[in-house]
Amino acid sequence: MTASIIDGKGFAAKVRGEVGRHVKRLKDEHGITPGLAVVLVGEDPASQVYVRSKGKQTVEAGMNSYEHKRDASISQEELLALVEQLNGDPAVHGILVQLPLPDHIDEDLVINAIDPAKDVDGFHISNVGLLGTGQESMVPCTPLGCLMMLRDFHGSLSGMNAVVVGRSNIVGKPMAQLLLGDSCTVTIAHSRTKDIKEVTRRADIVVAAVGRPEMVTGDWIKPGATVIDVGINRIDAPEKGEGKTRLVGDCHFDSCAEVAGAITPVPGGVGPMTIACLLANTLTACCRANGIAAPEGLTA
Numbered sequence: 083m084t085a086s087i088i089d090g091k092g093f094a095a096k097v098r099g100e101v102g103r104h105v106k107r108l109k110d111e112h113g114i115t116p117g118l119a120v121v122l123v124g125e126d127p128a129s130q131v132y133v134r135s136k137g138k139q140t141v142e143a144g145m146n147s148y149e150h151k152r153d154a155s156i157s158q159e160e161l162l163a164l165v166e167q168l169n170g171d172p173a174v175h176g177i178l179v180q181l182p183l184p185d186h187i188d189e190d191l192v193i194n195a196i197d198p199a200k201d202v203d204g205f206h207i208s209n210v211g212l213l214g215t216g217q218e219s220m221v222p223c224t225p226l227g228c229l230m231m232l233r234d235f236h237g238s239l240s241g242m243n244a245v246v247v248g249r250s251n252i253v254g255k256p257m258a259q260l261l262l263g264d265s266c267t268v269t270i271a272h273s274r275t276k277d278i279k280e281v282t283r284r285a286d287i288v289v290a291a292v293g294r295p296e297m298v299t300g301d302w303i304k305p306g307a308t309v310i311d312v313g314i315n316r317i318d319a320p321e322k323g324e325g326k327t328r329l330v331g332d333c334h335f336d337s338c339a340e341v342a343g344a345i346t347p348v349p350g351g352v353g354p355m356t357i358a359c360l361l362a363n364t365l366t367a368c369c370r371a372n373g374i375a376a377p378e379g380l381t382a
């Protein structure tokens with residue numbers, strides 16, 4: 083078998099186009115422009131790349147983008163004061179504080195200082211609780227993007243056996259909640275899971291979110307299963323020349339693609355969908371803040 087490739091990059095472009103059409107309508111009919119504030123602390127070059135492409139795509143969708151870059155030495159108090167300022171700014175409908183933060187800053191404290199209604203990452207404890215109880219919330223972008231691709235490919239997910247590999251607050255746990263919400267039978271596997279291959283090999287859907295390059299190989303996959311690869315790992319690529327690198331997922335693409343029915347590539351899979359869902363969440367937050375019905379199909 084050779085798997086179908088799920089085109090996250092193409093799907094993300096469609097989602098961004100749909101967001102852009104709703105943004106235009108908000109402007110034309112209500113005179114409102116959604117605004118996204120991104121806070122970047124420190125100089126990590128990879129983070130800077132993400133922040134730049136987020137800003138560019140935000141503007142392309144017709145929304146306002148506000149970037150707040152701060153030195154890695156910023157104090158926790160100063161960062162909390164910035165979050166408070168953004169909470170109180172009516173032009174800002176979404177706030178994203180890029181993670182990870184430097185070690186001297188308590189990440190949970192900063193995230194929980196964000197107004198939950200503006201928490202477009204869906205990381206605030208209120209949003210986590212709302213998602214877990216099936217109430218309206220802001221849904222984390224990466225799992226939302228994965229869910230959109232799965233729904234698009236399969237239609238209904240009801241009754242499917244889904245295994246999420248990884249138990250992070252950012253991806254694994256919310257992904258499991260969303261799959262449960264779509265009536266999958268959900269297992270969360272992780273580094274301490276015994277006979278993990280036997281667990282994943284029973285899955286109709288495998289979502290790999292462990293942050294270990296190419297850990298999931300074809301022998302972990304049931305023939306015909308759908309594989310969603312969340313990992314974005316930069317590894318050395320001496321075959322491309324001295325000092326060169328390349329991006330790989332948490333799945334070993336070639337061996338998984340021989341067995342799976344469908345698979346997302348890296349790059350061009352989950353990553354672009356994450357950014358598209360960030361824009362969708364910003365639009366949703368803006369609509370809710372203004373008492374306007376948020377467009378369906380862009381939320382969980």
Ligand SMILES: Nc1nc(=O)c2c([nH]1)NC[C@@H]1CN(c3ccc(C(=O)N[C@@H](CCC(=O)O)C(=O)O)cc3)C=[N+]21
Nearest residue numbers: 132178179180181182203314349350351353354356357
């Ligand atoms: N509060 C917070 N929210 C985040 O959502 C968040 C964060 N912090 N910290 C960093 C990670 C990383 N992240 C990515 C999003 C898109 C791509 C993406 O689009 N990647 C392209 C490739 C990019 C390349 O070529 O380097 C792709 O997979 O095709 C990657 C990484 C969001 N993050």
Ligand SMILES: [Mg+2]
Nearest residue numbers: 183184185189
């Ligand atoms: Mg930290």
